[in-house]
Amino acid sequence: MSNPINTRIVLAARPSGEPDASHFRLERLPVPAPGPGQVLLRNRYLSLDPYMRGRMDAGRSYSPPVAIDDVMEGRTVGEVLESRHPGFAVGDQVVATGGWQTFAVVDGDAITRRLDGMTLPLSTALGVYGMPGFTAYAGLHEIGKPQPGETLVVAAASGPVGATVGQIAKMRGARTVGIAGGEAKRQYLETIGFDVALDHRADDFSEQLRTAVPGGIDVYFENVGGKVFDAVVPLLNDFARIPVCGTIATYNARGQVLPGPDRLPGFFSQILRQRLSVRGFIQRDFIDLFPRFLEEMGQWLADGRIQYREDIVEGLENAPEAFFGLLKGRNFGKLVVKLE
Known part of the structure; x- marks a missing residue:
């Protein structure tokens, strides 16, 4: 490389x-050099995910916030350009936390996945064959545990987590109800095998959901919160399981008191009466399952049993606007920024 420049968003x-846009800044700096035990990556793809909104806040969370003037956090697929780690060579393709930038120096010991020999598109390592797909897999395996004949409902069902949840649950014999925003997304859910697909923007959404689950809801995979959760709660069966993966409807209200009555005491009473299981989780809680996930998901994708959709944005400079759209549900499928 001759005088390469690293474009990054902080x-x-x-x-x-x-x-x-005022909360981000685009910078162009010289490409950093790796130190002992590190590698230099040329990032090819950047994953945009809802959890990144929480990293922008200073409050307590399951991971430290991004510091002001630091590169925004994000998983990337990158190629090793220079290595000072014995486990990696120039040309290796890896998944790393490379951030919102075109080049990244990362510790080799922090890289947990290599993509050499992967036959699927590399971008899928950030979606259905990566963290979002594993989130769906682990949340169902450890918390949701859908059984044959049970009814599973999943919100944000056209996204990479929700779509995967529905398809895995269907393979396990559950009846699946997917909820998405907009008619195009609703129709997409039908094409990937959901038994019922609903648009939460419909004026009579709550009534449609009640009609769709005449026997109640046994598993609700929570990605959204808000009015979708409000519609689900009265329909939960005794011993229902609720894996809480995300609550994107309230991410921008973190630390604020939301309007309306306090319904938490009533929900706690319902948890007790109906013996509900409600558990928040982060996919890394179940990282021991990751090798099994890679094996099973790889086969399902090869067999066509799992379908996926990607929303590819070109250019790092377009990442902030794409991220704003993600928080408003404008993306359709796994949102990935192509950096080259």
Whole structure:
């Protein structure tokens, strides 16, 4: 490389409510050099995910926040350009936390996955064959545990987690109800095998959901919160399981008191009466399952038993606007930024 430049996007300020362009800053700096035990990556794809909104806040979470003036966090697929780690060679393709930038120096010991010999598109390592797919797999395996004949409902069902949840649950014999925003997404759910597909934007959504689950809901895979959760709660069966993966409807309201009555005491009473299991989780809680996931998901994808959809955005400079759209549900499928 001759005088290469690293284009990166840093967190310029912490948002209060909905983020906008003023909270990011694009910088161009010389490409850094790796130190002992590190590798230099040329990032090819960047994953945009809802959890990144939480990293913009300073409050307590399951991972530290991004510091002001630091590169925004994000998983990337990258190629090793220079290695000072014995386990990696120039040309290796890897998944790393490379961030919102075109080049990244990362510790070799922090790289847990190599993609050499992968026959699927490399971008899928950030979606159905990566963290989102594993989130669906682990949440169902460890918490949801759908049984044949049970009814599973999943919100944000056209996204990479929700779509995978529905298809795995269907393979396990469950009746699946997918909820998405907009008619195009609703129709997509039908093409990938959901028994019922609903649009949460419909005026009579709550009534449609009640009709769709005459025997109640045994598993609700929570990705959204808000009015979808409100519609689900009265329909839960005794001993229902609720894996809580995300609550994107309230991410921009973190730290604020939401309007309306306090319904938490009533929900706690329902948890007790109906013996509900409600568990929040992060996919890395179940990382021991990852090798099994790679084996099974790889076969399902090869067999066509799992379908997926990607929403590819070209160019790092377009990442902030794409991220804003993600928080509003404008993406259709796994949102990935192509960096080359």
